[in-house]
Amino acid sequence: MTTDTIAEHKPFQAEVAELLNLMVHSVYSETDIFLRELISNASDALDRLRYEAIANPDLTADGELPKIRIVPDKKAGTLAVIDNGIGMDRQELIDNLGTIARSGTKSFLSRLTEAKDGAGLIGQFGVGFYAAFMVADRIVVTSRRAGAAEVWTWTSSGGNGFDIAPATDEDAKPITRGTEIVLHLKPDAQKYLEVYEIERIVGAYSDNIQFPIELKPEEGEPRQINSASALWQRPKSELTAEDYKQAYRSIAGAFDEPAMTLHYRAEGRQSYAVLLFAPSTKPFDLFEPNRKGHVKLYVRRVFIADDADLLPGYLRFIRGVIDSEDLPLNISREMLQNNPQLVQIRKAVTGRVIGELESLSEKEPETFAKIWDAFGPVIKEGIWEDFERREKLLALSRFSTTAGEKRSLKQYAESLKPNQTEIYYLVGDSIERLKSNPKLESANARGIEVLLLTDPVDAFWTSAPLDFGGKPLKSLSQGDVDFGLVPLLDDKVGDNEKPAADEAATIAVIKDALGERVSDVRASQRLTTSASCLVAEGAGRDRALERLLAQQNRGAVTKPILEINMRHPLVAAIAGGKDEARDLSLLLFEQAQILDGELPEDPAAFANRLNQLVLRGLPLKGGETG
């Protein structure tokens, strides 16, 4: 160790600099969270030490008990948070406190810059250590990696980077292992030196930290200010809703209320305690490509991993802890992957979570609606992925339909029309656009309910063969539909009328005009008032899925089928052998594209054609329809 502190100066990664800029010019009222973040880091460091010491007991051979200590110093205007955890060496200080490795940081930062409710967003992202710059204008971190001789000091005043230097002997001596973080508080943050303020914040955010948190007042002995119990190990009967809320906030680092809490102990072939929560708001990274879960694995109260795949990807929004009594403590990360005990736990807990969601949906539909609004699109991934639980997940799903909002398939099944044997849906970009889609006309005329699906994931899960209660799910933009046996609500409307044109002749003319643009032209069962629509082959992909895949360059769009309404005057005009038959045929095709949210291949030619027809003041045969 040297007392010669030649500091090396390093810049922050661009994202950190941007984040710090936001922190320093903070507009957030919730500055309290800085302490929660530092305590949470200290607790992680103690967890990691305990974990590493399983393989390397020397690390904790000194017998020092794990703890976190908070030391306010009014004279110096500093607040210190000290832990005797794993610590950081020089490189770790540089890497961990100079960069943000998390994916999605850039998009988060731009949202943070725009958002009014910054604190809520910070909670979702967990800016962690950097939150301390909301209250401090200078931060000094002194750390000794457990087992190492060297102690390093990291110093920064925000903005233009940090200095890293060997700690002076005087600074190094008191740190046997772990990290000391000294915040030089800004003038307007001096309140954080008050004992009652510190106690209040720890009580609110960090009471469930498993390690003792001690407060060392300027006068008197240090005393513990949290309850330091593994709450999930305590019996349910001892715990209040408030306890659970606090536990959720401290385990998940969240600000919202849990919408669902699941706490139980499994006994039998395996024993483990489970404490899981469903948040009531959506985190920012829900749709990040790496779909990691947030359930922490403990073994006999020792933290093992927070990415152990304890639940399937479609339940990745669930937060909490699973604490096993049977797994070996020295289980390695590689072993976690295929451990048969964990596979069993995963299966059982997944079943419990889904069961709990089911019963919540029945007993507290409004609370369930919150979860569904935030995470429905994620849960629906499971319909596609989890074959075994497909029917259960379908039953859990809620839909916007032509009959109302938040409808379940059970409700749908209860309101089937006479002779209706299928469950119908339509996939598209927006509810408004779907509602005006001509493919709904014939279903509407019969009062048949149709699910209107607008989440991107809907195009995928619907491509699996699905049925609910023995009724197949069927797309209204794919294959044939036959509503023939379902009576019309008002049998004077629409499709009981006699076709105005000769079907075979009309279709031949249109086919000739459209050539390669379509794979077929057919008379439609779907339409009552509109002239035409486009559908996909029954056996192929739905048009919405094709469009989505084509946008991502993952597959070519196949040719659609043009369906025409034989009772429509435009169609009749084609059959009338008018000179305009070709233009009218193209128009039927292009209209249908536009109604599906697509652009005609040649918009200029389309506009031109339309203008020509309007100018000619084409006399239409039959009555005017919509």
Ligand SMILES: Nc1ncnc2c1ncn2[C@@H]1O[C@H](COP(=O)(O)OP(=O)(O)OP(=O)(O)O)[C@@H](O)[C@H]1O
């Ligand atoms: N007291 C500490 N002891 C040891 N390492 C620490 C300590 N504080 C921070 N670190 C290291 O610095 C890293 C960055 O901390 P930071 O709080 O910014 O993010 P995080 O803890 O990884 O994420 P989050 O705050 O979202 O949980 C941590 O992952 C950890 O490796």
